[in-house]
Amino acid sequence: MKSEVCGRPSFDVVVDPGTGRAAEIAHRAENVGFGGFFLGETSHDPLLLLAAASQTTSTMTLGTSIYVAFARTPMVTAVAANDVQALSHGRLRLGLGSQVKPHITRRFSMPWSRPAARMREYVQALHAIWDAWETGSPLDFDGEFYQHTLMTPMFDPGPNPFGRPPVQLAGVGEAMSRVAGEVADGFLVHSFVTDRYLAEVVLPSVQEGLSCSGRPRRDFTIGVTPMVACGTTADEIAAARDHVRGQIAFYGSTPAYRGVLDLHGWAGLHEKLYALSKAGEWDVMRSLIDDDVLAAFAVVGSVEEVADALVARWGAVSDHISVAARSSDSLAGWRSVLKNTEAQVINEVHD
Template sequence: MARLKVDGAIFKGGDNLYSGDLADIAGRAALMEEMGFDGLFTLDTTVDPFMALLLAAEHSRRCELITGVAIAFARSPMTLALQAWNLQRYSRGRMILGLGSQVQAHIEKRFSMPWGPPAAKMREAILAIRAIWDCWGRGVPLDFRGIYYRHSLMTPTFNPGPNDLPDPKIYLGALGPKMVEVAGEVADGLYGHPFTTIAFMRDVQLPSLEIGLARSGRTLADFDMPAMIMTITGEDDRAIAAADRAVRKLIAFYGSTPAYYGVLEHHGWHDLGPRLNRMSKEGRWDEMTGLITGEIVDAFAVRGAPSEIAGRIAARCAGLVDRVTLYTPYALSDAVLPEIVAGLKALPGKSVA
């Protein structure tokens, strides 16, 4: 059985999730590789994720490079295909294209892009990307004709030509059952959203994933299972308390999103999502955080001293996932990371088949 892989954010956590500057990446990528991380991920927030990974590729040699996630509906499949193809070639096979849909308001009002049924549109986007890669890598004529995307023109000027490497893996960020099914059918891995509990994963996501895998003639043994896990830790009790406050704030933010209500409802917290949503529209962010009880925090996050984190994660999802993304949206000291990473890398990976 393969060991567990461990991924971390290129940018350090803080008040605004993970924010940073392109100038930070050279030093961070090299340091995180030295700490033992297997993969480096970057969000699609204030720094373009593909630009960030290009710099990370230049200043690392071993770590995989993951968009965690890039917003698919804000981009064309052709654009995504080319960015991932270029990074796969430059990094010598270390690129993982993590994709997500975002929610309708952001796609239409922030990106000014068309919305559609998210699961069906995402399925088509991934198939379009693969068709483009088949054209470049294997000479298959480009003739993808879907409902949302059509790609039927590829002239030599715009064809980057084959890579002497496998195609990049595609991980799909998914939460609800329909999108999870799509991941099982057309992606290489399910990029577990941080707003996921182990009960929701077992009871809702895994059955949906198996439906999608069956459509593609695969099983969990053929599929990657990375998980983003909110982690509350620090070098002392004061740092752990600050981390706890940051994670409660993040849970409140995620919980206010209607598309995520299903996770809360699965635990019987039926009124929490609508309450958080109303309060968010009124700007009552501090009060929202006050609704997140210790029981809710423990459902979504692991907490403890650095020496305890590996054991807490193992107790939560041992055998279910094959890589863990440490999701620490607060100022965490680099001094504690090597111990956490070493503990996690000693754990076995996925055992379900």
């Protein structure tokens, strides 16, 4: 959470730790000075790895960015998140995302329908399950998509001594942003976003949801994970820039995300990227991302330059900024930046 005095967001890190290295990398990230350690769900189960990371860290937030909600039932997620919340002594931040239809139906073999409505009910079901464990009241959730009406003593873990984890939703469009404001504790802004799209589309939709739920913005957290191309040498920065062009091309080819490009008048770029993705021309796709598009989505430079640019672009609208570390060795470059940021916050608080 950003300081209420100076409004400065905290810096978290998102990594792909690889099998067996989450605990080690989380420990290094905490020592470097990151406030949070986030794992996405690609080729590993993030909650399983965060359970390991909870044993080598003591202060940093541990979060999923994201955990694929529709790949599992609310009961499965409620149980796993409850365990990690206990293991971490209350440091879990459960970030949920919907993924896209082909992955849910063809990779996970799970149903797909009206993702925003399903996600709203998913979060409500999670809280109904946690309520039953906390209070001992009968579990009686009967929704359109999920029904949870059985909880016998053998399967009831009882109240969690550290409470329930905050739930954050991730998304790109207006509908999911609005649902986050209605039922979640925060919103995780997708990496495929520009500051204009955030200001004109995402934040107004979140505010609509908050108004519907009767909650103020201060009770809700917004996290951003901007695309970053940084390094310690010119060659490293050039390689990182090329990598980010590939990220933008990949997301820009996805029909569900074309609204971001449409807002900037780049609909034709989506059509080209989509056609190339169908042909498997991934390298060609990267070449279509020119410097203007790159600058709209990413910040580029040394670690120090990137840190300043991230705060300048995203600090006023977010509570925490996550940076992606492409390797565990790249964590060390942030040490001096994070220590300077910490010292500056302390000075501003005392002033």
